[in-house]
Amino acid sequence: MQSLREKWSPESWRKKNAVQQVVYTDKEHLTAVLSQLQQHPPLVTSWEIEALRKKLAEAATGRRFLLQGGDCAESFDDCKVEFIKNRLKILLQMSVILIYGMRMPIIRVGRFAGQYAKPRSASHETRNGISLPSYRGDNINAPEFTPEAREPDPQRLLHAYYCSAIQLNLVRALGDAGFADLHNADKWNLNFAGQAPYIQTYQGIIGKIYRALDFAKTVSDHPIGGLGRVTFYSSHEALHLPYEEAFTREVIHANAVYNLSTHMPWIGKRTLFEDSAHVEYMRGIRNPIGIKIGHDMAPSDLKGLIRHLNPLNDPGRLTIITRMGATKVEDVLPQLIDTVKRSGLNVLWCCDPMHGNTETASSGIKTRKFGNILAELEAVIDMHARMKTVLGGVHFELTGEDVTECVGGASGIREEDLNRRYHSTVDPRLNVSQSLEMALKIAQRYQNMETSK
Numbered sequence: 001m002q003s004l005r006e007k008w009s010p011e012s013w014r015k016k017n018a019v020q021q022v023v024y025t026d027k028e029h030l031t032a033v034l035s036q037l038q039q040h041p042p043l044v045t046s047w048e049i050e051a052l053r054k055k056l057a058e059a060a061t062g063r064r065f066l067l068q069g070g071d072c073a074e075s076f077d078d079c080k081v082e083f084i085k086n087r088l089k090i091l092l093q094m095s096v097i098l099i100y101g102m103r104m105p106i107i108r109v110g111r112f113a114g115q116y117a118k119p120r121s122a123s124h125e126t127r128n129g130i131s132l133p134s135y136r137g138d139n140i141n142a143p144e145f146t147p148e149a150r151e152p153d154p155q156r157l158l159h160a161y162y163c164s165a166i167q168l169n170l171v172r173a174l175g176d177a178g179f180a181d182l183h184n185a186d187k188w189n190l191n192f193a194g195q196a197p198y199i200q201t202y203q204g205i206i207g208k209i210y211r212a213l214d215f216a217k218t219v220s221d222h223p224i225g226g227l228g229r230v231t232f233y234s235s236h237e238a239l240h241l242p243y244e245e246a247f248t249r250e251v252i253h254a255n256a257v258y259n260l261s262t263h264m265p266w267i268g269k270r271t272l273f274e275d276s277a278h279v280e281y282m283r284g285i286r287n288p289i290g291i292k293i294g295h296d297m298a299p300s301d302l303k304g305l306i307r308h309l310n311p312l313n314d315p316g317r318l319t320i321i322t323r324m325g326a327t328k329v330e331d332v333l334p335q336l337i338d339t340v341k342r343s344g345l346n347v348l349w350c351c352d353p354m355h356g357n358t359e360t361a362s363s364g365i366k367t368r369k370f371g372n373i374l375a376e377l378e379a380v381i382d383m384h385a386r387m388k389t390v391l392g393g394v395h396f397e398l399t400g401e402d403v404t405e406c407v408g409g410a411s412g413i414r415e416e417d418l419n420r421r422y423h424s425t426v427d428p429r430l431n432v433s434q435s436l437e438m439a440l441k442i443a444q445r446y447q448n449m450e451t452s453k
Contacts, residue, residue, distance in 0.1 A: 008280070008283060008284035009284070010245050010248035010257065010281075010284070011245060012280055012284070013241055013245070013277040013278070013280040013281040014277070015280075016275055016276060016277040016279075016280045017273075017275045017276060017277055018241060018277035018278075019270065019271055019276075019277075020119045020120070020239055020270060020271055021240075021241065021277075022136065022140050022152045022240065023152065024152050024154055025151070025152070026154065029154045029155070030154040030242070032154075033154040033155060033157050033158055034154075034157070034242055034243075034245075036158065037157065037158065037161060037243070037246035037247065038246045040161060042247060042260030042261070043113065043114070043161070043164055043165055043168055043234075043247070043260060043262065044168070044234065044260055044261070044262060044263050045260070046251045046253075046254050046256070046258050046260070046286070048233070048263055049258055049263050049286065049287050049288070050254070051231075052107070052109075052233050052263050052264060052288055052316075053287075053288045053316035053317065054316060055105075055107045055316075056107065056264075056288050056316040056319060056348050056392075057315035057316030057346075057348075058316075059107060059348050059390075059392035059393055060315060060316070060346065060347065060348040060349075060390060060392050061315075061390065061392075062104075062390045062392065063104065063105075064105045064106070064107055064392070065098060065102055065104055065105075065106050065107065065392060065393060065394075066106075066107045066109060066319070066348065066350055066392055066394070066395075067091065067094060067095050067098060067106050067107065067108055067109070067393065067394060068109040068110075068111065068235060068321075068350065068393060068394070068395040068396070069091060069094070069109075069110065069111060069394075069395070069396040069398045069435070070087060070110045070112045070115065070235075070397070070398065070399075071087075071111055071112065071115055071397065071399060072111075072115075072118070072397045072424055072426045072427035072428075072429055073115060073116065073117075073118045073137050073138070073425055073426040073427070074111075074112060074113075074114075074115045074116050074137075074138065074163075075138055075425065076116075076138045076159055076160075076163055079163040079166055079167060081170065083400070083401070084167055084170055084171065085170075085174070085179075085400075086399075086400030086401060087110065087112065087399065087400040088110075088171065088174060088179075088180070088400070089400055090398065090399075090400040090432050090435050090436075091108050091110060091232070092108075092180060092230070093202060093435075093436060093439070094435055094436065094438075094439035095108055095439075096202075096205065096206070096209070097202065097205060097436070097440055097443050098439055098442060098443055100205050100208070100209065100443065101440075101442070101443020101444065101446060101447055102442075102443060102446050102447075107233070107393070108230065108231070108232050108233065109232075109233045109234070109235050109263070109264055110171075110232055110233070110234055110235065111235055111236065111397070112167060112171075112234060112236075113163075113164040113165075113167040113168045113171070113234040113236075113262070114160070114164050114234060114235075114236035114261055114262045115235075115236040115237065116137045116138045116139035116140075116160045116163075116236070117136060117137040117139055117140060117236075117237065117239040117240045117243075118135075118136055118137045118237075118239070118426050119136075119237075119239060119268055119270045119271065120134040120135075120136055122134055125145070127145055130145075132145060132146075132147060132150040133150045133151070133152065134150075135150065135425065135426075136152075137239075137426075138156065138159075138160065139156045139159070139160035139240065139243070140152050140153075140156060140240070141153065141156070143425045157240075157243050160243070164234075164261070168234060171232050171234075172232075175229060175230045175231055175232050176229055180229070180230035201440060202436055202440070233263040233264060234262045234263050234264070235262055235263060235264040235265065235266065235290070236261075236262050236265060236266075237265070237266055237267070237268045238259065238262075238265035238266065238278065238281065238282065238289075239268065239271070239278075241278065241281055243261070244259055244265070244281065245281070246261075247259055247260050247261035248260075248285060251286075254286065256286040257284060257285055257286060258285055258286045258287055259285045259287050262287075263287065263288075264287060264288050264289065264290060264319075265282065265285075265287060265289055265290075266289060266290030266291065266292060266319075266321065267279060267282055267289065267290070267291045267292065269292045269293065269294050269323065269355075272291055272292065272293065272305070274301075279305070279308065279309065282309060283308060283309050288316055288317055288318070288319065289309065289317070289318060289319070290318075290319040290320075290321050290350070290395075291305065291309070291318070291319070291320060291321065292321045292323055292352065292355070293320060293321070293322055293336070294322075294323055294324060294325075294355075294356065295324045295328035295331075295332045295356070297332075297336065299335045299336050299338075299339035300339070302320075302336055302339060302340065303339050303340065303343055303345070306318060306320075306343075306345050306347060307345070310345075310346070310347075313344075313345060313346050314346065315346045316346075316348070317346070318346070318347050318348070319347065319349075319350050319393065320340075320347050320348070320349055320350065321350045321351070321352045321395050322336075322349070322350070322351055322352065322380065323353075323354070323355040323356045324376060324380075325356030325357055325372075325376065326353075326356070326357055326372045326373075326375040326376040326379065328356065329376055329379040329380055329383060330379065330383070333380065333383050334383060334387065337349070337383070337384070337387050337389055338387070341387070341389060348392045348393060349384060349389065349390065349391050349392055349393075350391070350392060350393035350394065350395050351376070351377055351380040351381075351391060351393070351394050351395065352394075352395035352396075353372075353373045353374070353376035353377040353380070353396075354368060354373060354395070354397045354427075354430075355397075355427075356376060357369065357372040357373055357376060358427065358428070361407075361415045361418060362415060363415065363418065363419070365418045365419070365422060366427065366428055367405065367406060367407055367415070367418060367428050368405075368406045368407075368428050369406070369407050369408050370406055370407065370408030370409035370413075370430075370434055370437075370438075373406070373430075373438070374438065374441055377394065377441075377442065378441075378445060381442075381445055381446075381449075394442065396430055396435065396438065397427055397428075397429045397430065398429050398430040398431075398434075398435045399423075399424075399429045399430070399431060399432075400432060401421075401423065401431065401432075402421060402431060402432065403421045403422065403423050403424070403429060403431045404417045404418055404419075404420045404421045404422060404431070405418065405421075405422050405423070405424055405428035405430075405431070406428050406429065406430055406431070406434060408434075409433065409434040409437050410433065410437050411431070411433040411434060411437075413431075413434075
């Protein structure tokens with residue numbers, strides 16, 4: 001990797017190899033928009049970021065657990081109250097199941113309020129002999145297959161900022177109010193999920209929690225405090241580097257530089273390589289960051305990346321998000337874990353069982369099989385247990401909407417069902433029923449491991 005002696009600045013990434021970037025026709029318009037963004041208030045604060053770093057450090061030692069989930073690619077059209085509330089509801093429901101089953105606090109990090117850009121395998125898409133720029137997310141262009149829609153528009157960066165600000169405002173308000181209070185957990189149910197498989201199991205857990213709270217209240221003769229406020233943190237892939245640079249601010253009281261567009265940015269697998277502009281950018285910000293690594297990551301390269309991105313070996317700074325594919329875990333993950341462990345490097349291990357298990361259905365639609373997602377997750381849990389390391393988190397693409405994008409699970413979605421409610425513009429997501437089932441499977445796995453000790 002690059003020498004640690006190289007001077008870093010928010011724009012030093014421009015001297016490195018920047019892939020997955022956007023070619024704008026009107027560069028003056030882009031410059032004007034970025035200048036506006038630099039003057040806009042930040043979306044998050046350094047205090048929030050530091051609080052998250054501390055919690056992630058605790059997750060790395062098994063005292064907390066990270067639940068990171070949300071949309072594959074956010075849409076401007078989904079910046080609506082009910083959509084935002086539904087997404088929070090499923091994260092709350094999953095976190096309650098995990099708290100109950102794992103007996104530890106959960107860190108809730110959403111893939112929202114900024115996840116508007118997506119890497120693509122090809123710069124152009126061809127249909128019926130017509131080639132147009134690929135859809136790269138709503139902050140760049142639109143999904144409709146027309147020359148006008150696919151033209152990158154700098155104005156969309158401002159729209160992304162406003163939508164992110166609106167979402168974060170509502171998320172903070174709901175987190176501070178009674179919406180997220182455990183006493184109101186029975187109100188988190190989504191109307192369409194009333195008959196979903198496992199909903200009765202979830203409601204049974206809520207009933208047990210209510211009885212426990214009533215017992216504690218009776219014994220103490222006082223209301224149980226601290227249950228009315230829940231903190232949600234935001235995350236997104238720091239893909240569009242000019243946008244990220246616009247929110248890179250020096251915070252005087254902390255004597256550090258932060259990306260104040262999100263709490264936890266991550267580097268995607270396609271931009272994680274030697275001389276990468278994304279790696280160069282991320283090494284200089286104070287935020288906790290994630291790196292997505294696949295089955296082709298060499299142990300020596302991973303060790304170099306970790307030392308480059310976290311030279312002081314600070315706890316809570318770096319989260320390794322593995323995305324192997326269900327059949328690759330056994331062959332690849334042990335060497336990576338062993339290298340990090342023997343090197344004494346402080347990292348939080350997190351499993352993304354979604355991206356390594358993407359496939360194309362016979363109809364040509366991109367999908368994922370619930371069974372493969374679960375198989376990778378269970379293999380990773382077992383691997384860390386066998387190697388006496390801590391799997392401190394999970395990372396899902398999911399939605400609070402009633403979609404049919406991933407096949408399988410107790411809800412019985414089949415390939416022929418995909419066309420019914422396939423709403424994702426990029427990758428398939430778990431729906432509410434599948435997300436609840438996944439959380440229950442995780443909790444059961446950890447409970448079984450604890451019982452067998």
